[in-house]
Amino acid sequence: MHELSLECGRAVLEASFTIDVERRMNVCNFEGIYSDVCKLLDFLRPRCRATFFVTGEIADKQPWIPQVIKNDGHEVACHGLHHERLDTYSLGEQLRRIEQATRFLEKAISHRPLGFRAPENRANTDTLLALEQLQYVYDSSVLPGTLFLRPEPHKKWRFILAPQEPYFPSRAQLTRRGDCRVLELPCSSFILPFASKLTMRSTFVSDSLAAILVHRGRRRQIPITYCLHSYDSLLSFGDLSWLERVVQTLRRLGVSFTTMSDLALAIRRRHSFRDSEEDGKVA
Numbered sequence: 001m002h003e004l005s006l007e008c009g010r011a012v013l014e015a016s017f018t019i020d021v022e023r024r025m026n027v028c029n030f031e032g033i034y035s036d037v038c039k040l041l042d043f044l045r046p047r048c049r050a051t052f053f054v055t056g057e058i059a060d061k062q063p064w065i066p067q068v069i070k071n072d073g074h075e076v077a078c079h080g081l082h083h084e085r086l087d088t089y090s091l092g093e094q095l096r097r098i099e100q101a102t103r104f105l106e107k108a109i110s111h112r113p114l115g116f117r118a119p120e121n122r123a124n125t126d127t128l129l130a131l132e133q134l135q136y137v138y139d140s141s142v143l144p145g146t147l148f149l150r151p152e153p154h155k156k157w158r159f160i161l162a163p164q165e166p167y168f169p170s171r172a173q174l175t176r177r178g179d180c181r182v183l184e185l186p187c188s189s190f191i192l193p194f195a196s197k198l199t200m201r202s203t204f205v206s207d208s209l210a211a212i213l214v215h216r217g218r219r220r221q222i223p224i225t226y227c228l229h230s231y232d233s234l235l236s237f238g239d240l241s242w243l244e245r246v247v248q249t250l251r252r253l254g255v256s257f258t259t260m261s262d263l264a265l266a267i268r269r270r271h272s273f274r275d276s277e278e279d280g281k282v283a
Helices: 034-042 056-061 062-073 091-109 125-133 153-159 197-201 205-220 241-252 260-282
Strands: 005-008 011-014 014-021 051-054 075-078 174-176 224-229
Touching: 014 062, 014 260, 034 062, 051 056, 051 062, 056 062, 056 091, 062 075, 062 091, 062 197, 075 091, 075 260, 091 125, 125 174, 153 174, 205 224, 205 241, 224 241
Parallel strands: 014 051, 014 224, 051 075
Antiparallel strands: 005 011
């Protein structure tokens, strides 16, 4: 039951809103990113804390963006250096890029980020090894159980059979369990990723998907990781009623909101406690 917290003697399902902060689609400069982020901050402020995965180039060129996110009480995590497909690079090049992005973020927010998500979810085993070497606490790049991904969807089919619950991956295979020190917190999906253009255009679809994931989460005792982009308010023409509906649905179903780092640290503590108990029994 390591993915659930306990409140008043009963299990509470946890959910995290995560926002990938990157350049707007088809825009080669940083135009609009700050306003996009501020719209989401305004929406989240009276509702919950969230985790923002910010690219290193934004932290370098517009450091006030991760700073305002942090000052609003949210977690700032790493989303790569640029919005590049990391799985096209060698281990050494991935390590160099992620390390540079980490330095930019650390300079902007005055502490090292604990979490990472690969741009376009394009992570592989070398990404995991780089994160472990850089002492990241968790990764959230794996998106299991869905084929509907663009671009180059076949590149992500490796995630189809990956665990849907948090797990420590194998150093030889990102999608299998092992003894890597980086905790994997998979993104939630059910045929569709738990954020898509379809869900943004239909409150019925977004509400139904939220309910399905809550049911599955309670049945299998796994948390919900909701994935958004900073420009989603632009894609939905500034109308976040679909997201408001999701928040209402999750609250009505008794879901508790948390950041990814708080979730990861709690799971790691429970994992360490179980290991120490098992060691005591063996002794």
